[in-house]
Amino acid sequence: MKTKRYLLFSFCISALLLSGCNDKTNIEDITMTLMLGIDLNEDNEMIIYSSNPVFDKEVSDKNEEYSVKASSLREGRGELDSLLSGTISKGKMQVLLIGKKVIQHEDWFELLDSLYRDSFSSINCKVIIVEESVADVIYSSPSDKIRLPLHISKLVETGDKRHITRETTLHNLQSDYYSKTKTGSVPRITFNDTINLSGFTLLDHNGIYAADINQYEGELLQLLSNTKLEQLFLTTKFSTDDTNPFQTKLLSYNVGDLKRKVKVTYENGQFVFKTDYSLAIYIKEALNENPYKDREKMEKELKEKLTADFNKLVKSFQDNGIDPVGFGEYARAFQYKHWKKVSDNWGDAFGKSNITIDVSVRIKDEGLNMR
Amino acid sequence: MNEKLTTSQYIFLIHGAQMGVGILSLPRELGEIAGSDGWIAILIGWVLASLTSILIIKALERYPGKTAEEIFKLYFGNILGKLVIIYFASYLVFFSYTLMLSMVMLLKSWILPGTSVTTLLSLLVIPTFIVSRGKVKVLGRYAESTFLLTFWILFLLYIPVDKNDWLYFLPFFKDGFTPIIESSKTTVFSFLGFEIIFFIYPYLGNKKNALKGAIAANTITMVIYVSAAIACYLFYGPDTIGNYFEPVLNQLSNIRFRYVERIDVILLPVYMFVVSTTWIPYVYFTATSLSHIVKIKRCENIILPILISFIIVTFIMNQDWELLNKMKNGVTFMGAIIYVFAFLLYGLSLFHSQKEKGEQLEN
Numbered sequence: 063m064k065t066k067r068y069l070l071f072s073f074c075i076s077a078l079l080l081s082g083c084n085d086k087t088n089i090e091d092i093t094m095t096l097m098l099g100i101d102l103n104e105d106n107e108m109i110i111y112s113s114n115p116v117f118d119k120e121v122s123d124k125n126e127e128y129s130v131k132a133s134s135l136r137e138g139r140g141e142l143d144s145l146l147s148g149t150i151s152k153g154k155m156q157v158l159l160i161g162k163k164v165i166q167h168e169d170w171f172e173l174l175d176s177l178y179r180d181s182f183s184s185i186n187c188k189v190i191i192v193e194e195s196v197a198d199v200i201y202s203s204p205s206d207k208i209r210l211p212l213h214i215s216k217l218v219e220t221g222d223k224r225h226i227t228r229e230t231t232l233h234n235l236q237s238d239y240y241s242k243t244k245t246g247s248v249p250r251i252t253f254n255d256t257i258n259l260s261g262f263t264l265l266d267h268n269g270i271y272a273a274d275i276n277q278y279e280g281e282l283l284q285l286l287s288n289t290k291l292e293q294l295f296l297t298t299k300f301s302t303d304d305t306n307p308f309q310t311k312l313l314s315y316n317v318g319d320l321k322r323k324v325k326v327t328y329e330n331g332q333f334v335f336k337t338d339y340s341l342a343i344y345i346k347e348a349l350n351e352n353p354y355k356d357r358e359k360m361e362k363e364l365k366e367k368l369t370a371d372f373n374k375l376v377k378s379f380q381d382n383g384i385d386p387v388g389f390g391e392y393a394r395a396f397q398y399k400h401w402k403k404v405s406d407n408w409g410d411a412f413g414k415s416n417i418t419i420d421v422s423v424r425i426k427d428e429g430l431n432m433r
Numbered sequence: 434m435n436e437k438l439t440t441s442q443y444i445f446l447i448h449g450a451q452m453g454v455g456i457l458s459l460p461r462e463l464g465e466i467a468g469s470d471g472w473i474a475i476l477i478g479w480v481l482a483s484l485t486s487i488l489i490i491k492a493l494e495r496y497p498g499k500t501a502e503e504i505f506k507l508y509f510g511n512i513l514g515k516l517v518i519i520y521f522a523s524y525l526v527f528f529s530y531t532l533m534l535s536m537v538m539l540l541k542s543w544i545l546p547g548t549s550v551t552t553l554l555s556l557l558v559i560p561t562f563i564v565s566r567g568k569v570k571v572l573g574r575y576a577e578s579t580f581l582l583t584f585w586i587l588f589l590l591y592i593p594v595d596k597n598d599w600l601y602f603l604p605f606f607k608d609g610f611t612p613i614i615e616s617s618k619t620t621v622f623s624f625l626g627f628e629i630i631f632f633i634y635p636y637l638g639n640k641k642n643a644l645k646g647a648i649a650a651n652t653i654t655m656v657i658y659v660s661a662a663i664a665c666y667l668f669y670g671p672d673t674i675g676n677y678f679e680p681v682l683n684q685l686s687n688i689r690f691r692y693v694e695r696i697d698v699i700l701l702p703v704y705m706f707v708v709s710t711t712w713i714p715y716v717y718f719t720a721t722s723l724s725h726i727v728k729i730k731r732c733e734n735i736i737l738p739i740l741i742s743f744i745i746v747t748f749i750m751n752q753d754w755e756l757l758n759k760m761k762n763g764v765t766f767m768g769a770i771i772y773v774f775a776f777l778l779y780g781l782s783l784f785h786s787q788k789e790k791g792e793q794l795e796n
Contacts, residue, residue, distance in 0.1 A: 075555075154694070178676070185686050394603075395603035
């Protein structure tokens, strides 16, 4: 009897307290920001864009877009609140677009502070660099596509599966920014009537814009770093004929497996990296080539071509003083004492280091054709 | 005294008392001082905690039928013994209150920013009261079932770790042993909770298993701490781990399923059960300790006043994280004394047994 009385008593008390959750919000009163954009205008003033879905049947446009001038995201949100009928919720944010102009300025990363500090914001939001103006992307609402933020989000997600791009979340961006062994790389989109994934934008050790690489180089970058491979298709052209487009000799293949070995030593005041990449490839297309008969020749040619491409890419990284691959992680793990001296600016030290790349290619499968 | 604990209940009571909110920030605290070698410091803490647990059991072994309070009186005499009991009572009550408050503050800053601390704490008080008045047997069952229902959270920590960045851990002992020793100061206190052995040992049914059980409990805690620290390290890496107060929670917020966008919002309240296995027994044992000082027939009658005083204190006090940190430091300091006390008690028990032997020889 006594227990029941206690139970009843405590139940009544807790029922009284339920109204204490006074920060509940009705779904009708929320404006969900699915996509946020940051850009600078011609006068170097910061503009914040937000794209929110509209669920009302009376409205023909699926999205509403707004832009305000502000000096921080949070201030911008206050401004946006005065334009929007619902209260803004950042928790469902899918995409953060950053204009290329923004990342060319020092300390731009500070801007994102509120996204990390606020427990209600979504850390899984994808970060994308926009080549030209963010406004063009945000205000384009293609009628043949699903809601734009979701479209961009899907584009990156599926692109990540095919290694056309690599999904970079706010967390990845922050990790790379603070990392002393690696510099950041962020997917980049260009806008030309349609939104187009076009490789990566590389950042230096301060998070400032360093260089752009195209889609093919982006795929090579993912091969160089230890990205877990799902489906990575490459096409290598051996020769082209100017007069007849069908005379092109090329191979298209799927990189099924990649083993990488990195050895790092320290000699004569510089880091020496000896890397060994062995690729197992599955041929999907061979134009004017016969990988069955000339297997060894093909493997050799592919090896030369890939080695040259890898070397060119790494050389360009070194010239820019950046290390998006993360060779620095090996330097720290195996040459800690020497690395520690240069840990303030690893990119610079990486630029001065000596790196040799060895590629070995094995054709595992030629497909069904004998010729 | 006719209530008996099974060995597994005994193990999970000790383990439950050790798991608090500390684990949420432990990887950062270790990372700040020892970098990726921090997990080694956990092993040092584990060794010391296991050793102290063994000493406590050895000291209690001489009087198997008596409760902790009675044993203190036997060892130290009536007046000094009462002082020890008062110390334990104040430690337990302070520990449990600090823990409840920090859990509530976490809930507030992560999930319910608009709800007042007092309201949340009052809600926690109700189940605390119901469980703790069930005495030791119920506490044991509660600790055991809580462990079985919640240990899977640990595996979730490994979901976002998809890259194999084991390189972060190399080289071992990168800056020598000094930072590891330094950070073991933190880890030693994350094992606090073993002092519950003082109070539950008398209830253990099979006393032969007491040593094994205590070591098993410490080991379970150690394994959980180490795997959480390693998961956090793999995910954040040595350079980012210092960014967040509770990296473990932040890591959980990175998990994304098709059907749940923010899993941390679900897991933090679930984790509250794990934390509650510390404060609920502590509230109960505060009551039993107090009943030896204030003359009261049933110690359960003090539980409600204690809990209500928690609510009142929360209502009056102006809490923020800084105050909470001060309180945590206070708890840690009091816990440090318990480490010393355990060694002292063991020495005293040796002395007593020597004296007894001498008396027997004289006769």
